[in-house]
Amino acid sequence: MREHFEIQAQDAAGRIGELRVPRADVTVETPALMPVVNPNLITVDPARFPEFGAEVLITNSYIIRNDDDLREQALDEGLHEMLGFDGAIVTDSGSFQLAEYGEINVTTEEILDFQYRIGSDVGTPVDIPTPPDVERERAESELEETQKRLAAAEGVETGEMLVNAPVQGSTYPDLRESAAEHAYATNLDVFPVGAVVPLMNEYRYGDMVDVVAGAKRGLGADAPVHLFGAGHPMMFALAAAMGCDLFDSAAYALYARDDRYMTVRGTEHLDEMAYFPCSCPICTEHDPEEVRQLGDAAREELLAEHNLHVSFAEIRRIKQAIERGDLLELVEERARSHPAMLDGYRALLDHADQLEETDPASKDAFFYTSTESAQRPEVQRHRERLARLNPEGNVLLSEGSRREEYDASWRVKPPFGPYPRELSQTYPLTAETPDRMDRDGYEAAAKGVARLAALNPDTEFTLAHKGWPASALDYVPPRVDVVDLTLQSESVEDVESESADESDGGSSEE
């Protein structure tokens, strides 16, 4: 067990956690966003970060080490005093510079020692950030080198400082998985998924999800995971739903410098804005024209403050969603901000089995809000649980009312499929679904019927549905009798409410 990380609540593969950072003597609640501080170029004073909700920041020890003034100041005062920040401070190692410029002048041992001496709370070795889409051989050999460096990191005396164990492996999910297993087996503490920035820059959110899902499979549940370089609030919910706990944002400042304004729906350019689509203190007090009139420094600072406000509000929104159990509903919405985000969400649902492992069995409500909802882990779980039930004799599966001539009279509800009426009030069967249900939902329900029939070869089934499309009925095996209630006079009595239906002796029947 990694004692410095404790999970408080879960939803899908997302979680609220507490990361204890002993050297700073603080506990960071995750998911947490770490503003990146470029020590050469301060946009928002780190002393003000707590105003926005930041408990932890990240800065680059390599830049500090290579600058005479910063190095001396950091060694002399320590990072916390130098930056004026009392929370936890994470330091990067120069791996990014290695990826950008091909070489750097420091070893893992040297940089970890330096990080320790300047008072970092979480240090980072010099790993090799292998880019996406390289030959497998290169990904493997660079991963081997990264793993040597993790071993070197284990040997450095770093006191109470936590140490990152980056997970590489390019776009090979199986390499990411074995890299994660290896990292998890070290005595290191925090697990950044590295080199995903190129995927995010190219809007390859589907590939990003596959990479992270690979890494997550190799890590224990008690491993705090940092999605390195993920700074846009548009994708925090998706990343959190995969089980990422830490994000870092250089974007809040970099975007502001370029007059770019972040929203959970994407990025706008100040020049093209007539209105500020946001409720933050900056956007409530100013309009775009006013901000355009400001000098460069003032404009940059206001935009950076807005960018931080919108980013931290999204973090709070994600935490509230995890508490409420509607994180996937939030991801549903964010998936509509860009086609690439839809790819990310569709990729996430390809890993429904992985999400299902940690998804709570009971939550507030399941909202069916798109065709993607039919692929959610809850639908899959319900279908699996049909194996635990034993319908016998002549069984009606109906969207309408019970019928006495059957031995048992179950409900059937898109997208879940059939279930005994006693389960009507249990999650997820209490789901709210649209009146205008789509074929994906009907088909998912029909697959449930097919599975129940396959599991119970000696039971006779009748499916009484309300106008399901042919594409759904095609999944129902021929041995199931099928009745369309919308074509029958019987449908008149089906207006009776579900609860009334449940109350008249429902549980005595099966």
Added chain:
Amino acid sequence: MREHFEIQAQDAAGRIGELRVPRADVTVETPALMPVVNPNLITVDPARFPEFGAEVLITNSYIIRNDDDLREQALDEGLHEMLGFDGAIVTDSGSFQLAEYGEINVTTEEILDFQYRIGSDVGTPVDIPTPPDVERERAESELEETQKRLAAAEGVETGEMLVNAPVQGSTYPDLRESAAEHAYATNLDVFPVGAVVPLMNEYRYGDMVDVVAGAKRGLGADAPVHLFGAGHPMMFALAAAMGCDLFDSAAYALYARDDRYMTVRGTEHLDEMAYFPCSCPICTEHDPEEVRQLGDAAREELLAEHNLHVSFAEIRRIKQAIERGDLLELVEERARSHPAMLDGYRALLDHADQLEETDPASKDAFFYTSTESAQRPEVQRHRERLARLNPEGNVLLSEGSRREEYDASWRVKPPFGPYPRELSQTYPLTAETPDRMDRDGYEAAAKGVARLAALNPDTEFTLAHKGWPASALDYVPPRVDVVDLTLQSESVEDVESESADESDGGSSEE
């Protein structure tokens, strides 16, 4: 032409407009949200409304008239001084009370005269708010009565005061349409769609859309439309996309009184909140536990302020989306906040032809972000425009590269279908689409192919697609040759980029 309302920008059926209110000597930019002020119970001082962005408020002249103190004060000082508000003031008439309690003690003539005398800027006659689902006969006879009252209103001397002409008709879209035609033919000024509150209270957003679409069909484009009683920010985008210009929110205060916290995703209860999922000044400076500890009045005021901030931010977001031309993308997101909102969006797309009339021909970008995107008006418009093109000879429609052996080599792109390569850089064919395209998108494209083939019976077509599903290929008529590029060695060359493909002599070909 109604000279007091001018449209500045349009997207789908939504618009940014300027409503000139001569008596207040102000111009209100629409879509506008009017906070409802209950003169007996002030939660947020109307003098502070401009802080939130309110240019107009609405209050109830019937309540004022029936209260001796309020009546005398209003007659004496006028509404603007009484409420401390310089913007436009709309007054309701007591129709709501009529609907709730069955009778009221005032006529249209009396209440309009009273409204005029207390200085209202937009007055309202006493119409009959017919509830949903009543017998058609009742809806018709009540509508007749409402129309008599509009005639009476036309006869009242009201100076520069604008006057509302409510549109009723219960849940009969054709009655709403004829009611709207009648109202539009009066000399009255603003057009509230009335009695939709019961639909919204029951989350019948699909029915609400059908009702509003009916009313909109009967009104000229220059008619400012008020969706009476629509106060939840979750549905502002949907209502705006239908062409509603004015909303009113009593909810900001009523919800606050009940510890309910509004978001664009729905409503949360303060007791169940661990985090404030919002960036507004209230939520940035407080957390839920702090607010729970406050006294009733202070807690109610803070929650009401949050509710106003989040509501007005959504109004700005809608305006920015209309300016950018991505209002439907915003509706896509909001549709995921509740299954009933999905019903509303699906109902909206049933009226794609109606949206298409005002939708700009060219915008920034089309984002395909759900299966619903395949039903958007732009897809429909593209399919209609195929009639203007004349492909001749032997024509390739390909997701891959051009081929010399054909007389013409068009592109084909889900969800739009086929188009000549010269149009590649025009809206909406510049659409961003997901890598993981869904069958709805492929099917929409296949319908485009089918339509092109039907329009050009003498032309020979070959469709070269990349792995379209059978459900899409079923739409392609047998006379079109079909090739799956993913099964051909040819597919190797298809990695060349679209732009490269366009540049090598594309326009000379057809």
